[in-house]
Amino acid sequence: MGKWLVLVVMLLLVVVSLTLSMEAAGVTYDGRSLLIENQRKILFSGSIHYPRSTPQMWPALIEKAKEGGLNVIQTYVFWSLHEPQPGQYDFSGRYDLVKFIKEIQAQGLYVCLRIGPYIESEWTYGGFPFWLHDVPGIVYRTNNEPFKLYMQKFTAKIVSMMKSEGLYASQGGPIILSQIENEYQNIQKSFGEEGSQYVDWAAKMAVGLQTGVPWVMCKQTDAPDPVINTCNGMKCGETFTGPNSPDKPALWTENWTSFYQVYGGEPYIRSAEDIAFHVTLFIARKNGSYVNYYMYHGGTNFGRTSSAYVITSYYDQAPLDEYGLLRQPKWGHLKELHSAIKSCSATLLQGMQRNFSLGPFQEGYVFEEEGGGECAAFLVNDDNVNVFTVQFRNRSYQLPPKSISILPDCQNVTFNTATVNTKNNRRVINPVQAFSSADEWEQFLDEIPNFDETLLISNSLLEHMNLTKDKTDYLWYTIRFEHDLPCTESVLHVQSAAHVVHAFADGTYIGGAHGSHDVKSFTLQVPVTLNEGTTNISILSVMVGLPDSGAFLERRFAGLTTVEIQCREESYDLTNSTWGYQVGLVGEQLDIYQEANSSSTQWSQLGNITNQRLIWYKSVFDSPDGNDPLTLNLETMGKGEAWVNGESIGRYWISFHDSKDQPSQTLYHVPRSFLKDSGNVLVLFEEEGGNPLDISLNTVSTTNSEDNLSK
Template identity: 25%
Template sequence: MTRTILLPSALALASLLGAATSASSQPPKPTQTFTIQQDHFLLNGQPFKILSGELHYARIPREYWHARLKMAKAMGLNTIATYVFWNIHEPTPGHFDFTGNNDLAAFIKAAQQEGLYVILRSGPYSCAEWEFGGFPAWLLKDPAMEQTLRSNDPSFMVPTERWIHRLAQEVAPLQIGHGGPIIMTQVENEYGNFDHDHAYMEHLKTIFEQSGLTASLLYSADNWRNIPAGSIPGLYAATNFGIGNHQGGMDALAKVRPDAPLFVSEYWPGWFDHWGHPHETRPVAPQLEDLDYILHRGAGINIYMFHGGTSFGFMAGSSNISGQFLPDVTSYDYDAPLDEAGHPTPKLLAYRKILATFSPCGNESCLPPVPTAPPVITIPPITLTESTSLWQNLPTAIASETPQSMEHFDQSYGYILYRTQLPAATSGDLVLTDLHDYAQIYLDGKLTGTLDRRNKQSTLPIKTDGPARLDILVANDGRINSTKQMRIESKGITKSVTLSGTPLTGWQIYPLPMTTLPTHFNPAAKQSQAPTLRRGSFTLASTGDTFLDIRTLGKGALWINGHPIGRFWNVGPQQTLFVPGPWLRKGRNEVVVFDLLPSTTPPHLAGLAQPILDGPATDQTKSKQE
């Protein structure tokens, strides 16, 4: 039996809505369809095997979208998949942004121009090692989210429905039934890993349908161990797994959906990195065995990731594994076939050989040649010769009797400073409950100690000889992007501060989202205990991609020509930051660094020809989730 999913093309719909001549007197309008027939897909009535690879428009500069898509085509892919990250499109409630690098419709059209179909992973939840799994942080301002995030409760479903309806305005016309390239649209993501509320999934499916997202195949995707919990009747189901799980993963899907095509919606050829942990890579040989098995048994595959890219700015998320908080690095290279900077790897060439066997002629001669990667340049050492103390660049304080989270002040990312006066000499334990995520504690401007959530630190002994100013500077290192721990991922000091068992009150609070940088800098001091913003400049005769050497920096964030490049941290393993060539310019370029850690001399940077993603790491414990 063939089940048709799609609607007539946009041209046919237009004729129904207002053509001068009646539809009955016109020749039949062409339609495009993506359907299911028994154990395979049909595209416009012909058998179609999905050969897809994932890449995320938000992790790629817009200027490189076409280049990355051409690489996908050259590897032998006929489809690409992308998550939609809600947080970048609705940064504040009811205010939407689909411009510039957030122009999702333009990305989808670019894929179509390159001859690729699209799988739209529309959420509302993504995961993806992205900040808060793609959810906007402002959701957490509502205390109800501690119980209702990713549930059928109106506190979550009302903003979710508003978002899906707005998203549909951008993407519904681009579904294949309307002549666009979107063949599949995902509802939620790996919900079976989180819960098993089928009423929630049914409600989401209804919202998608009411939004007009029915001209492509709606589907759910779950880790192979959790398919029954996350899937619902009437919604096509796919599965996700990593290396070596090809038979078990596909068997699990076949057991739940014996009469449907077997589609591997995520196959993991690599993995992601955490600060302080060794760089993750995966061997190629077993992947080729998996790929061969999956494609000969199933209806298709989506390689997660084909190209990882970069979690620019503050968009890298965090994990919670066995109760340990593990923030992710800025690079999302993922050991993918196409590396972070868009360069083909040996893995890409090996994948290409297998994927080519499913091309029209059965070999690589049908595929476009692998394009030349963008140029790479080196930059001589850049000394950050100017600086300004954070203390000299604080915003207006907000008075609060008790500490409050970032979200309480409508802040999503960056840092937050808590300041109070200790009225007399004191000695005892300073306890921060609950600290999210990393704090530096100062007494009268002098750094006294640090507390790190990764190490479950919350207590610091302090001593003063008299009255003192207490400053607690807290860094948001990325909200957890999976598990029910997400529900309590407010940032900053989320509960209380006590000293010798007594709550501290009377705070001045300074939100520091770092959306505006200082313009006035002084010659850099030789040594400073204060958290410092530093500035330097460099001149280029020509532009190109580069890898910024950050080994002289401590912990913080970096901007070039106003573009937020990402976080750095000297715990490793990442020791360079990818800087896209389109964000550089001929002539003078400016770099600004915010560094929490003291430096005895002005630090320096340099642009390298190769990345360093596998530098020394302080914590040698690997995390295994596959």
Template identity: 25%
Template sequence: MKTKLKYVWTFLLILTTVSAFSQKINKNFEIKDGHFLLNGKPFSIYSGELHYPRVPSQYWKHRLQMMKAMGLNTVTTYVFWNYHEETPGKWNFSGEKDLQQFIKTAQEVGLYVIIRPGPYVCAEWEFGGYPWWLQNIKGLKIREDNDQFLIETKKYITQLYNQVKDLQITNGGPVIMVQAENEFGSFVSQRKDIPLASHRTYNAKIVKQLKDAGFSVPLFTSDGSWLFEGGSVVGALPTANGEDNVENLKKIVNQYNNNQGPYMVAEFYPGWLGHWAEEFPRVDATTVARQTNKYLKNDVSFNYYMVHGGTNFGFTNGANYDKNHDIQPDLTSYDYDAPITEAGWRTPKYDSLRAVISKHTKAKLPEIPAPIKVIEIKDIQLNKVYNLFNYAAGQEIIKSDKPQSFEELNQGHGYVLYRRHFNQPIKGILDLKGLRDYATIYINGEKVGELNRYYNQYTMPIDIPFNAKLEILVENWGRINYGERINENTKGIISAVKIGDTEITGNWEMTKLPFLNDFASTIKAKPVDEGKQVKLKDVPTVYQGEFDLNEVGDTFIDMQKWGKGVIFVNGKNIGRFWKQGPQQTLYIPGVWLKKGKNEVIIFDQLNETVQTKVSTVKTPILDQLAK
């Protein structure tokens, strides 16, 4: 009897193992006969875009659960090349950059994953995702059929594949699709100087690199429907961005996809991006809900861009370019007026979309996760105050006959202080046409003006006396991520400095101020005595303070009384502020605070008012322009 039972149990174990193995190897996602098929059955993609670098890793699960509770079945994310290749050949996929963990968390929550690796991603992200140092490679031409560039993209795609290969659905993971390039049709329309055949060759080579790396899930492209001619590519499903006309969507996809579907809007905009010094954009919730309903009724798959925007922490924000502004830097907040706010809160827009989706799918949705606790911190005393010029005096000085760009200095982000001593007086119009991007100008430590690429301000009168020092503090405001100038993205002072008709050459000194996360530990200068701090007005100033907490939670630091600069909290650069608005507060995730002692460092480049304290509030201010 025992022997028979042993054989029965062995047989059942083998059967179960074979069944489990069979289920694993049978999992697949494909495009067939004009449909998305998941494990052989028709499937509609209800996706939301969320970028893992814009959300603290401790909050990934919460935000993904918010998406699941809204009725979505998929999360889409860009992968930012420059986020992972920190310096040439040095790759980081750990900690906050753990893409594998993000994908696994999505699977745990019950979401499929779509990856958009570019290599170009746009995304209102610094340089559209490209590493800044690509511009230092001789002969390299970004986003073209260029051997040097394609060597670098292949390295990136190979590294990416090694991270996610086991997470494709064919290997039991949640990754169902991968995008090839991104909005390439827009680039084709902007670069008429490049033959269409060359554009097509480049795009096809990116598809080939993805396939050669080993990606086995379907590939797709993403463009405005009127740009498919330049953006679509053989071997990838064409999808349309922002297309609200279902008939037009089907017509244009049919034209470029063998007269059949499936039909997908890869970027459906429930909100919009925001720039400094411009009104915060709002998109009506009713309009978004009605358009969602239209897609659902017509079997159109979609991806909300963004369902949750998050934050451009540190120096990660990008910028646009147009004819009126040489640069339009993006806000630190990437709230995007999305259904889920920057801090992960539900909105009326979220509730409307949840109701529409649940009515269509007739599925019982999970409970909506509770929001993260919010706290308020009053009157953080700023008891150490430093003159930035004194700080810079303790840093390395690079000498050159002409001002060098950030790239020539091998610096990606932050600030550079340019200095020159004048033995003889000189007077005239200071011309900084090569300014990239924002500068404050000083003579012997006293501010005499500022120049600003956003307002196309490149010149100002200047009067330098005998035996005087000219100092120009320049901020990289974020490299252009979209538009015709993406190939012109060097920073600092990139052409000759002139006063009148005289080109100022010889004896330039440069101090690199990258303001990395270890910024606090690099401060070697002595604090300015309290009685003398009033003299820091209009001088670039670093403030340092400590505060104790009995409890932690999300909060928003209030910068309405400040000028322009960046903030560090417990060593993390939480982003930029500027008095112009519309963003007047910066988001501090509670997971970056701790019970007990905390530190804040604020750098104010303008310092028009000497400060003694700063507070946080429970509600963000994102739509208040300076009067």
């Protein structure tokens, strides 16, 4: 019996040891940093969103992030992708969150999982599935029982999935941090006390899921304990008011490496020097210990996933561009910064911080261990124009304008944020396939419905999103206008809260108009020829992504708001007349862009392409040799969407020019994994009369040379 007792005791000791080991493997925090396996860490993180690239791209993206000095990959969780209908889940292909996280783990990096489930992210409807809109009595993101029910259900679903795969750090997995909600303080006042109650509820709900790792709320200064409040922005070393408890660390969840771009807008170029300056300032001034680059790789808004007016390319100016290629000097300069910080990270995490003035716009920060131990220093010149020489510990240091020098030993400068050693590179775009032969194209002309052909009838102008349910960008408004009185100099006047309108009279195009990201409604005024008796007016309302932010998102109105026929003699207000509606296009109903359906559609040979509107084009091509990324140059098209082998590579809107009279985007990423060796089917839907005969398929590469460069 004695031997058995000894064995039982030994087994109990093993169980206790394993339990303690698992607890030690979890993540906690103190006022200086996250504690991973009871060790303080300075962490550099980068946002890479799994659905904005492909599984085939993930390993290389993560590898380049790791080589660039990152410890963590941060991603949102995209509710609208994963639960397209209530209780119906999709985690396949580009949506395979578990596979993405396991690839990160395989390469030895951590994960910050921003569940949300509201994410904004320039993603259509802020990441919410549109079916939420139809839940009775729902009000998003407040102390509303229907919303909280579905929010908790999805959050718990994701947490349960991560636990079942052993992916939390408390289980030995890579997830060290999770986020609940997203920049809620931006809208909290709109909900009054109900908003504050919602914040408390969301925090308690998340913590109650017992992940074994901390939760954060970004831009939420009142984040309830133990949830950590974090900073978002470009200058958190200046703007962050700090953790709301001395026991919480200073974390920066979004350091914007660029900014999202909209149709009609120009790219925002943020320099490597500016990013490095503000990262270093956050660490020096705010005791920052976690910095995430948003985005480190932006990727592509495939399909119809971008929010209102946002272009298909996402954060292309990030350290890894849309195609996953290094954008220099941004990537290399930040790599050097990370190395310099890591070389003195132990001192930064343990030493006593003090700061002092070195001049009118100059200051120093020193981290020194007690008893005269290790020492690290940051010398800051906040003057944008002048070089400044400072004296520090009996030595002289020359600081370039707007720069910070890092002295890991308080003596020698190993890095200055304004001194860039990495050479610039540029993109090279090489055409590999032209689509210039009319014989290679077929066409399918979509139909313009009349009132008599529509099945849905209403005595008012109905709201666009509520009818389309985000299944399509397109909604037809049709009316049969009858009059027997004189109507000369007739004009169709349309006020719209959608994004684009195209107007037709008896099937003939008469005009169109569009809004912009900063103008929420617009007007179309166009002459219209009226028949004696009856004229069929058909107006195509178009959305280019749904709104992604703001309070009361569920109440937003899109579509036509007023319609009038204005004559010299009198005007006819048609707003509350009898309207017929058709959701979507005929080509969409036929799934014409799917390869199987495309072959059974009655395509015809390419005809006169001049000013052809609402027309589908199809061509077939072989996959180019090599491994360089591929892109379609669509600069001669107008507006529409493109598919390759049934996969949407996104919306295009070449005709919407910026202030320099240039398209906001002409190149559209075609992932290699979308292609077969031969017989690839390209389908374009064109709204505005673009010319497919001058588009091309191109390879994308980079070079340090200044010769023969493309934008």
